[in-house]
Amino acid sequence: xxxxxxxxxxxxxxxxxxxxxxxxxxxxxxxxxxxxxxxxxxxxxxxxxxxxxxxxxxxxxxxxxxxxxxxxxxxxxxxxxxxxxxxxxxxxxxxxxxxxxxxxxxxxxxxxxxxxxxxxxxxxxxxxxxxxxxxxxxxxxxxxxxxxxxxxxxxxxxxxxxxxxxxxxxxxxxxxxxxxxxxxxxxxxxxxxxxxxxxxxxxxxxxxxxxxxxxxxxxxxxxxxxx
Amino acid sequence: xxxxxxxxxxxxxxxxxxxxxxxxxxxxxxxxxxxxxxxxxxxxxxxxxxxxxxxxxxxxxxxxxxxxxxxxxxxxxxxxxxxxxxxxxxxxxxxxxxxxxxxxxxxxxxxxxxxxxxxxxxxxxxxxxxxxxxxxxxxxxxxxxxxxxxxxxxxxxxxxxxxxxxxxxxxxxxxxxxxxxxxxxxxxxxxxxxxxxxxxxxxxxxxxxxxxxxxxxxxxxxx
Numbered sequence: 497x498x499x500x501x502x503x504x505x506x507x508x509x510x511x512x513x514x515x516x517x518x519x520x521x522x523x524x525x526x527x528x529x530x531x532x533x534x535x536x537x538x539x540x541x542x543x544x545x546x547x548x549x550x551x552x553x554x555x556x557x558x559x560x561x562x563x564x565x566x567x568x569x570x571x572x573x574x575x576x577x578x579x580x581x582x583x584x585x586x587x588x589x590x591x592x593x594x595x596x597x598x599x600x601x602x603x604x605x606x607x608x609x610x611x612x613x614x615x616x617x618x619x620x621x622x623x624x625x626x627x628x629x630x631x632x633x634x635x636x637x638x639x640x641x642x643x644x645x646x647x648x649x650x651x652x653x654x655x656x657x658x659x660x661x662x663x664x665x666x667x668x669x670x671x672x673x674x675x676x677x678x679x680x681x682x683x684x685x686x687x688x689x690x691x692x693x694x695x696x697x698x699x700x701x702x703x704x705x706x707x708x709x710x711x712x713x714x715x716x717x718x719x720x721x722x723x
Numbered sequence: 724x725x726x727x728x729x730x731x732x733x734x735x736x737x738x739x740x741x742x743x744x745x746x747x748x749x750x751x752x753x754x755x756x757x758x759x760x761x762x763x764x765x766x767x768x769x770x771x772x773x774x775x776x777x778x779x780x781x782x783x784x785x786x787x788x789x790x791x792x793x794x795x796x797x798x799x800x801x802x803x804x805x806x807x808x809x810x811x812x813x814x815x816x817x818x819x820x821x822x823x824x825x826x827x828x829x830x831x832x833x834x835x836x837x838x839x840x841x842x843x844x845x846x847x848x849x850x851x852x853x854x855x856x857x858x859x860x861x862x863x864x865x866x867x868x869x870x871x872x873x874x875x876x877x878x879x880x881x882x883x884x885x886x887x888x889x890x891x892x893x894x895x896x897x898x899x900x901x902x903x904x905x906x907x908x909x910x911x912x913x914x915x916x917x918x919x920x921x922x923x924x925x926x927x928x929x930x931x932x933x934x935x936x937x938x939x940x941x942x943x944x945x946x
Contacts, residue, residue, distance in 0.1 A: 569940060617894075631887060635878050643941070644944055654929055655891075658895065
C-alpha cells in the first residue's frame with residue numbers, strides 16, 4: 497500500500513485527522529462550556545452548533561458529488577466517480593445527523609418532534625433520494641455503475657437549490673432564512689462550521705482511500721493513489 | 724420523425740398488451756376505492772381528500788406502467804435494436820416519453836370520473852382547467868419517469884428502485900397537482916395556489932432538459 501500511495505497522502509492523512517479531532521473537540525467544548533445559554537430555549541439551543549454545521553456540510557458534500565459526477569461524465573476518469581461516491585456517502589452521515597438533531601430542537605422550540613414545514617420536508621426528500629443513489633449504485637455491476645451513478649449525481653442535485661430556497665418559496669416555514677447570531681455565539685458557530693468541514697474532509701479522504709484500494713483489488717494490482 | 728416512430732412502436736406494444744392495461748386500470752381503481760373507504764363515508768374536506776386520492780393512485784399505478792414498458796421492450800429486444808439504428812437518443816426519449824404520457828392520460832381519464840363520483844366533487848365548468856393541471860403533472864411524470872426508467876433498466880427489483888428515486892423527486896409535482904385540483908374542486912379557481920403552476924412548469928422543463936443532456940449517456944452505459 498505504502499509503496500504505491502504517495503507518502504504525502506499518508507502523512508497528510510494523519511495530520512488531517514489530528515486537526516479534525518482537535519477542532520471538533522474544541523468546537524464541542526466551546527459550544528457546551530463557553531457559549532452563553534440562550535434565554536428562551538436554554539441548553540437545547542446548543543444543538544444549533546451541531547445541526548447547522550452538519551446541514552452545511554451535507555450541502556457541501558452533495559455539491560461535491562454533483563461537480564465530480566459532471567467531471568466523470570466529461571473525462572470518464574475513475575477518480576471522479578470515486579470522489580462522487582465517497583462524498584455522497586459521507587454526506588449521508590451528516591444528513592442523518594441533521595435529521596436526528598432537527599427533531600430534538602423541534603420538540604423544544606416548536607413543541608413537536610416533526611412538522612411538515614418546507615425545509616424539513618425537502619431535506620427529508622433529499623435524504624431519501626441520496627439514499628436511493630447508494631441503493632442503485634450497489635445494485636449495478638460492471639462498467640455501467642459509474643455512468644449511472646454519475647447521471648444520478650447530476651440529476652439529484654436539482655433538489656439542493658429546492659432545500660436551500662424552500663424557506664423563501666413556501667409560506668409557513670419555521671426555519672429562519674439565515675442564522676443570525678452575534679458575539680460569542682457567532683464565534684462558536686463559526687468554529688463549529690470549520691470543525692465540521694475539516695472533519696468531513698478527513699472522513700472523505702478516508703472513504704476515497706477505500707475506493708482506491710477497492711479499485712486496486714478489482715484490477716488485481718497494487719493500490720494506487722487517485723490522480 | 725424518429726420520435727413518432729418510437730411513439731407508434733410503444734403504443735403498438737401497449738395495445739397488444741391489453742390484458743396489462745386492464746390490470747393496471749383495475750389496480751388504480753382499487754387504490755381509489757381503498758382510499759375513499761379509508762377517508763369516508765363522511766368526508767371532512769372532500770375536495771382535498773379526492774385530489775390526494777386521485778394523484779396518489781395515478782402516481783403509484785404509473786410506476787407499474789413505466790416498468791412494464793421496459794419489460795416489453797426487453798422481451799422483444801426492441802431497445803437494443805433501437806440503439807443499433809443510431810437514431811438520435813433524444814428522439815427515442817421523446818417518443819417514449821409521449822407514449823408514457825398517453826398511458827398516464829388514459830388512466831387519468833378513467834380515474835377522474837370515478838374519483839368525482841366516489842367523493843362527490845368537481846363539475847364540468849372546471850374540467851378544462853383540471854385537464855390543464857393534469858397535463859402539467861403528467862408531462863413531468865412522463866419526463867422524469869422515462870429518464871429514471873432508462874436508468875433502472877436491467878437492474879433487479881427495478882420497480883422498487885424506480886419508486887425510491889421517482890417518488891421523492893416528484894413530490895413537489897404531486898403536491899402541486901393535489902393543491903391545484905383541490906382548489907379547483909373546492910373554490911372553482913386556482914388563484915390562491917397559482918404559484919404551484921410555476922413550480923410544476925419548472926420541474927417539467929428541468930426533467931426534459933436533463934434528459935436532453937443525459938439520455939445519450941444512459942444509452943451508452945447500457946452498451
